[in-house]
Amino acid sequence: MVRLEGYRACEAVLRAPEARQALYDEGAVVMEGTLLTLHGAEHAARRAVEVRVFRRDFLRHYAREVYPATLETTLTPFLAAGGGDLVDLGYRATVNLTADFAGIDRPENNDEETGALLAIVKLFSEGATLVHATGDRDAIVARVRSALAAFETRFLAPSRDRRKAILHARGAEALPRDVLSVIVAAESELPLDPATLAREMAFYMQAGAHSTANATVHAFHELWHWAGDAADRQERLAEPLFVQRAVHESLRLHPASPEAWRTLVAPLSLPGLATLPSGARLVLDLHAANRDRTVFGDEADRFIPDRALPEGVLPSGLSFGVGVHSCLGRELDGGTLARPGIPANSVNLGIVPMLVARLFALGAAPDPDDPPTADPRTSRPNWGRYPVRLVKAQ
Ligand code: HEM
Structure with a gap:
């Protein structure tokens, strides 16, 4: 097992076809045979089909026309209560988003x-x-199996x-735009057996919802904490492009998965390291790589x-992955990064910046009587509960 912590080394492995x-592997109960776990030609064939859903025109349409209504419906009970748990709100807002993209209907x-x-x-x-689970693994696997059956x-x-009925009666043009439809x-180009299809959809649901909710919180x-009581900083919370940039900076510090793991299927040479043999297991410490001082400077740990960033380095670092497995939801969630001088209203801000900006517009503040707590079910550094009050909502 080789552990890599440098930004450039991790980036090189993520881009390497040998990895x-x-x-x-441990999460096979829900991950086996899903896009994220496939390799080589099999991965390329599946990705080429599913990527059709994530085209820019559709992302823009979704973010502008569909998502605002979903967000308002999700916010309604929180507005009525004057607050609530941000982790729960994040999940509720994003589970609908992810279901729309995956193609899971919610008729009720x-x-x-x-x-x-x-x-x-x-x-x-x-x-x-x-x-990364901290609890009894067999019990978790059993619960996941029942969840798959219920799903x-x-x-x-x-x-x-x-979708099959629509396809049969009216053709592919009439299908809704989502992963299940494609x-x-x-079906003839990419046959999936029922169990693999169920895991693929389950993977989309969890990949989208879990990371989006965590990124928001x-x-x-x-x-x-950055704004504190400073009036000039508080004013910036109302600037959509600033919030977008800040979300990416937060993603850099808090990658959804603090590690990526790879196994080499052929020897791999990395600059400054001996050639690693086929079969070597690599742990890429993305949390450390995203705080690499040689790339992000002496204040790499700070928000x-x-x-300023070096040429070719994304504000979110490696948090959306790079290379063949890079995140298909990146533009959906993080938006299209604004170039200097581009007006805010012509930019696709992304779901997470939109949600965070809306929270500040509602005067969201951590509940002073109920401090946030870490999620005890995982060793990943996620919030388990984050109670907020919506001060401007009442
Ligand atoms: C802030 C939110 C998100 C973060 C931080 C994130 C992060 C990532 C990362 C790091 C990977 C690559 C993992 C690896 O290389 O081992 C990935 C892959 C992926 N993500 Fe995301 N993701 C987010 C949201 C979403 C959403 C909303 C969707 C779908 C609606 C999505 C769909 C996918 C898919 C399909 C892949 C697999 C791509 C492939 O293997 O070819 N993600 N994501």
Whole structure:
């Protein structure tokens, strides 16, 4: 097992075709055969089909036309209560988003249905990140198996059958734009057995919801403490492009997965290191790489939203991955990064910046009587509860 902590070394491995995904081997119950775990030609074929959903025109349409309404519906109970748990809000807002992209219908469109899907998706996340679980692993696997069965019966089967019926009656043009539709339409090009399809959809649901919710809470926390009582900083919380940049800076400090794991399928030479043999297992410490002082400077550990970056380094560092497995949801969640001088209203801000900006507009503040706590179910540094009050909502 070789551990790499430097930014350039981690980036080189993520881009290397010799390195196969290995982080989810333990989470096979929900991850086996999913896009993130495939390698080589099999991965390229699956990705080429699924990437069709993530085209820029659709992301823009989704962020502008669909998501604002979803967000307001999700916020309604929090507004009525004058606050709530930000982790829960993050999950509720993003579970609907992810379901839209994955192609999981919610015909009832009510709180109970969102809650049921959310409970299932949280179990999928526990299954996928089993390698970092702190609880009894067999019990987690058993819970994930029942969640997969419940998901199949209540959500996946009706969504799949509806798409098949549309395809049969009206053709591919009439299908909704989502991952399940492209898979149903590409059945001969990309046949997936029912169990693999269920895991693929489960993977999308958890990949999107879990990381989006965590990114939202971390960004809120960082920005809240950064602004403090300084009036000039508080004013900047109302600037959408600043919030977007700050979300990416927070993502750099808090990668959804603090490590990536790879196994070499052929020898790999890395600059400054001996050639690593085929079969070597590599742990890429993304948390450390994103704080590499040779890239991000002496204050690499600090949250500095306006920081200058070297050419070719993303503000979010390696947090969305790079190379063949780079995140398909990056522009959806983080938006299209604004270039200097571009007006805010012409930029796709991204779901997380939109959500964080809305929270500040509502005067969200940590609840002084109920401090946030870390998630005890994982060794990953995530918030488990983050109670806030919406001061301007009343
Ligand atoms: C802030 C939110 C998110 C973060 C930080 C994030 C992070 C990542 C990372 C690090 C990877 C690569 C993992 C690796 O190389 O081992 C990845 C892959 C992926 N992400 Fe995301 N993600 C986010 C949101 C989303 C959303 C919303 C979706 C879908 C709606 C999504 C879909 C995917 C998919 C499909 C892959 C696999 C790509 C492949 O293997 O070819 N992600 N994500």
